[in-house]
Amino acid sequence: AITGEKLEGLHPGSWSDGNPVDVGFDADPARFVDAIDACLDDPGVDGVLAILTPNTHVDPQAVAEATIAAANRTDKPVLTCWLGELHTRSSRSTFARARFPTFRTPENAVTAFSFMVNWVHNQALRLETPAAMTSYTPPDIAAARGIIExxxxxxRTALTLPEAKAVLAAFQVPVSQTLQAESPTEAVSVANHLGYPLAMKALPAAAGVHKNLRSAPEVALAFRELAARGATTILLEPQVHKPEGRWLAAGLRCDRLFGPVITLSESGIAPIIYNARSVALPPLNARLVDTMLRVPHVARLLGPLPGKPAVAEAPLREILLRISEMASELPWLTRLDIASLVADSHDAIAVDVHIDLQPLPPDHERYGHMAICPYPSQLESEEGLKDGRTCTLRAIRPEDTAALQDFVRRLSVRSKRLRFFSALSELPRHQLARYAQIDYGREMVIIATCQEEGQQRILGEARYSILLDGRSCDFAIVIADDMAGQGLGSRLMNRLMEAAREQGLTTIRGQVLADNEPMLGLMEALGFMINLTDDESMVEVSRRLD
Known part of the structure; x- marks a missing residue:
């Protein structure tokens, strides 16, 4: 509102009253720059694209120089597009000499602006660390694995429709019940159990399908017709009736490079023709699911349509999170197709499902099939210290950067030298990001945290990085000076070795300064071997994990 009032004051009654802001063809440099300043001062504006069309009322060179001066007063990006050739060529040269982003056409300028937006958005998504499992009702993983095995x-490399629906049901995905019948009499019995109206499907699918069966005679007749057409398997399920619903498709594909990929689109052939689907790599969390639902073509599909209210998003979010769980915990899946996912303003239900399988190699790691290793929530626990206090042991997350920097700053000079082999006062920004934003499949950082004066404080950290042989790792550990003697070092090391075993590592090793007696004592207590090195000030410690 304040920005609108400023712009209205610049050219009363003539401005565009919206985005983009039209300052008029006769705007002088002062008015042009004042409009830019008004937008940049708005906390809801992250950047400005300024476009100038040449005319006899405006000096493009003067406006360019004023725009550069305005942009230098802010940290927000300002992109420019001065249209024209001879009349604006010197202006573009001025922008270039000032190392200022400028473009010849609006299309290129908008494309560059969208690249910046997408880069910021992707950087934010990169910091998401979803767990393999969501925190609500746990799935029956054992039942699903039993069906697959x-x-x-x-x-077989594919599940039957009842088996596929049973796997979805084990992961709490709503499905329509499907039962098989071997004869007309059994079909009538199944129909009476499921209730009318019904749908009757045949395998192979070429034999046909019957819908809206409403009586026992219709069921018996439909069974005989499908059998006469060569159906080998006949299935019955309740007829799903959602007149205001959308027919969606959700699924899971295994890409050769990226592993499992989750998709959401409209049901049918249109998404294949127009490539109109939302795509994400598992594991997902609420924010990543929200990003999938906000993809324009999906958002329009789920929003209100003539005569139909918007689809309830909560059931869809839960189903996508459950598909993410299946991608993480069922590595046998090569394809999951929910070809008919019917959603309306109340709920959503899976009607048609297909699942393809493949055997696992003997040396398969738990999450080795995924491009993004899930956050290892199984490593999180509350632990008691010798003085009666409790702390939380868990894997580090990207949002721990500030607490990690504070932890390093609090360390004594001696502790910093023993941990980092140098006298740094704090971690450089790039190293801090490298420590907190990790690939859990290639390295691990376990931290001990507690709440202190309403803020999270890190009490200690232990990390390993997998070496080139893929079977061993290098480790390091440091605890806060005021936590010495509380048993925290051994708890961190035991949790770190537990994580290394889960990754299939067989050896853990590290280097310790020879005068670091507390650390050497801890290593002896944990069963590490201590070996001399060529450097008299350094020893190597190692231990087998298997």
């Missing part, structure tokens, strides 16, 4: 034991 049974099919693989029989030599």
């Amino acid at each position: 049974h099919a693989l034991d029989e030599g």
Whole structure:
């Protein structure tokens, strides 16, 4: 509102009253720059694209120089596009000499602006660290794995429709119940159990399908017709009736490079023709799911349509989170197709499902099939210290950067030298980001935290990095000076070795300064071997993990 009042004051009754801001063809440098300043002063504006069309009322060179001066007063990006050739060529040269982003056409300028927006958005998403499992009702993973292993034991690489729906149901995904019938009499019995109206499907699918069956005679007749057409398997399920619903498709594909990929789109062939689908790499969390639902073509599909209210997003979010769980915990899946996911303003239900499988190699790691290793929430626990206090042991997250820097600053000079082999006062920014934003599949950082005066404080950290052989790792550990003697070092090391074992590592090793007696005592207590090195001030410690 304040920005609008400023712009209205600059050219009363003539401005565009919206974005983009039209300052008029006769705007002099002062009015042009005042409009830029008004936008840049708005906390809701992250950047400005200034476009000038040449005319006889405006000196493009003067406006360019004034724009550069205005942009130098702010940290927000300002992009420019001075249209024209001879009349504006010197202006673009002025922008270039000032190392200022300028473009010849509005299309290129908008594309560059969108690149910046997408880069910031992707950087924010990169900091998300979803766990493999969500925090609400846990799935029955054992039941789902039992169904899959049974099919693989029989030599099958695809689940039947009832089996596929049973796997989804084990992960709390709402499905329509599907039952098989072997004869017309059994079909009627199944129909009476499920209730009318019904749909009857045949396998192979070429034999056909019957919908809206409303009586026992219709069921018996439909069964005989499908059998006569060569159906080998006949399935019955309740007819899903959602007149205001959308028919969606959600699924899971295995990409050769990126592993499991989750998709959401409209059901049918249109998404294939127009490539109109939302795509994300698991694991997902609420923010990443929200990003999937905000993709323009998906958002329009889910929003209100003529005669139809908007789709309830909460059930869709939960289903996408459950598909993410399946991607993480069921590495046998090569394809999951919920070809008919019917959603309306109340709920959503999966009607048609197909699941393809593949056997796992003997040396498969738990999350080795995923491009992004999930946050290892299984490593989190509350631990008691010798003085009666409690702390939380967990893997580090990107948002821990500030607390990690504060932890390093609080360390004594001696502790910093023993940990980092140098006398640094704090971690450089790039090293801080490198320590907190890790790939959990290649390295691990376990931190001990507690709440102190309403703020999270890190009490200690232990880390390993997997070496080139893929079977061993290098480690380092440091605890706060005021936590010495509380048993925190051994708890951190034991949790770090537990994480290393889960990754299939067999050896953990590190280097310790020879005068670091507390650390050497801890290593002996944990069963590490201590070996001399060529450097008299350094020893190597190592231990087998298997």
